[in-house]
Amino acid sequence: xxxxxxxxxxxxxxxxxxxELNDCLKSFDLYSSQWTILxxxxxxxxxxxxxxxxxxxxxxxxxxxxxxxMEKSGWITRKTGKDKRERVVDLTETAxxxxxxxxxxxxxxxxxxxxxxxxxxxxxxxxxxxKLTIERDEA
Amino acid sequence: xxxxxxxxxxxxxxxxxxxELNDCLKSFDLYSSQWTILxxxxxxxxxxxxxxxxxxxxxxxxxxxxxxxMEKSGWITRKTGKDKRERVVDLTETAxxxxxxxxxxxxxxxxxxxxxxxxxxxxxxxxxxxKLTIERDEA
DNA sequence: GTTATTTATTTACCTGGGTAAATAAAATCG
DNA sequence: CGATTTTATTTACCCAGGTAAATAAATAAC
Numbered sequence: 001x002x003x004x005x006x007x008x009x010x011x012x013x014x015x016x017x018x019x020e021l022n023d024c025l026k027s028f029d030l031y032s033s034q035w036t037i038l039x040x041x042x043x044x045x046x047x048x049x050x051x052x053x054x055x056x057x058x059x060x061x062x063x064x065x066x067x068x069x070m071e072k073s074g075w076i077t078r079k080t081g082k083d084k085r086e087r088v089v090d091l092t093e094t095a096x097x098x099x100x101x102x103x104x105x106x107x108x109x110x111x112x113x114x115x116x117x118x119x120x121x122x123x124x125x126x127x128x129x130x131k132l133t134i135e136r137d138e139a
Numbered sequence: 140x141x142x143x144x145x146x147x148x149x150x151x152x153x154x155x156x157x158x159e160l161n162d163c164l165k166s167f168d169l170y171s172s173q174w175t176i177l178x179x180x181x182x183x184x185x186x187x188x189x190x191x192x193x194x195x196x197x198x199x200x201x202x203x204x205x206x207x208x209m210e211k212s213g214w215i216t217r218k219t220g221k222d223k224r225e226r227v228v229d230l231t232e233t234a235x236x237x238x239x240x241x242x243x244x245x246x247x248x249x250x251x252x253x254x255x256x257x258x259x260x261x262x263x264x265x266x267x268x269x270k271l272t273i274e275r276d277e278a
Numbered sequence: 279g280t281t282a283t284t285t286a287t288t289t290a291c292c293t294g295g296g297t298a299a300a301t302a303a304a305a306t307c308g
Numbered sequence: 309c310g311a312t313t314t315t316a317t318t319t320a321c322c323c324a325g326g327t328a329a330a331t332a333a334a335t336a337a338c
Contacts, residue, residue, distance in 0.1 A: 001258060001261045001262060003246070003249045003253055003261070004245070004246075004249060005265075006253070006261060006264065006265050007156060007249055007252070007253075009265065009268050010153060011153065011156075011157075013268050013271045014149060014153040015197075015326090016272075016273055017146060017149070017150075017271070017273075018294095018326090019273075019325085020273045022293085031292090031294080032293090032294090033293075033294060033295090034293090039143070048316080049316075049317070050315085050316060057151055057154075058154075059295075059296060060316075060317070060318085061295095061296080061298095061317085061318070061319080062294065062296070065293090068318095083303075083304070083315090083316080084302080084303055084316095085302065085303045085304065085315065085317065086303095086315090086317080087316080106143070107142070107143075110143060111142060112273065112274055113146070113273060114142055114145070114146075114271065115272070116270040116271070116272055117271075119140060121270070123140060124267065125264075125267045126140070126144075126145050126148065128256065128260055129145070129148050129149055130148065131255040131256055131260070132155070132252055132253065132255070133155075133251075133255055134155055134156075134158075134159045134251065135254070154295070154296090157295075158295085158296075161296075161323085170322090171323090171324090172323075173323090188286075188287070189285085189286060189287085197324090197325075197326095199288085200287085200288070200290095200325095200327085200328095201324065201325055201326070202287095203287065203289095204288095204323090204324080205323085205324075207288095222285095222286080222334070223332080223333055224285065224287065224333045225285090225286055225287080225333095226287070
């Protein structure tokens, strides 16, 4: 088995998915990463920025930048908490109101992307993806 | 099956892989996308830029930029062909000489990433990834 | 042969992933 | 309490994905 080819395929499909999601979010003035955060906040409610990036496993500076953009475009608020170092992030009313529509559009795109897989294959894929790892030297 | 969660996992693993590959390429002053091009040129020999981006399914401007960087850092040459619009891309001697070492390092990283999958699971994963699609309206 | 169209590439500008280093506030240590 | 260390966030700067529009050369059309 050519592992390089397999991982190349993996990358290409990921880009294809991102492209499709961005396309589908375009009409809402949203981008895929922003949607991920929006969805997370909708599920979990108020979070500090650290909670956000740790949960999404994205680096802090990347998250900061995306959150700043989302604040500017009116999707979230970033209020200073009791601990004045931290920023508490929350959805705006507008975001909450628009959420169902966006979710519906996303679900269409996601279902389309996965449309050739049976329920069983979906489970298999999830299981196999879960096995992909980087072995890190533990100190 | 929560498709959103599955695709989120998909993204996270892809980022993990990219991170690992970039890490492993760091000592060669290379980046994952540059490696992909380097590998392609090693396999296929001289190519025009259009052949490169069409083969890798990456947009032309993205490819141009990466190729310019690779030219600057001495991995490739970009010569004007008979058709003066096109640029023919080729590996430098340095690149050819260093190639085996880099390939070896990459293979270690890739094998590590896939180390929890059996040969059969690798085939299954490839098959499932191949089924991921975006249905485009055909004109 | 001159004009119009296509094709290859580039430029300018987004978003978004990363790292390294700088703040600033809280917590800890002595 | 004052000094040190930790923690949360930000800033600056990479690389890399995308789109839209501009060149420039080749081709096609007239």
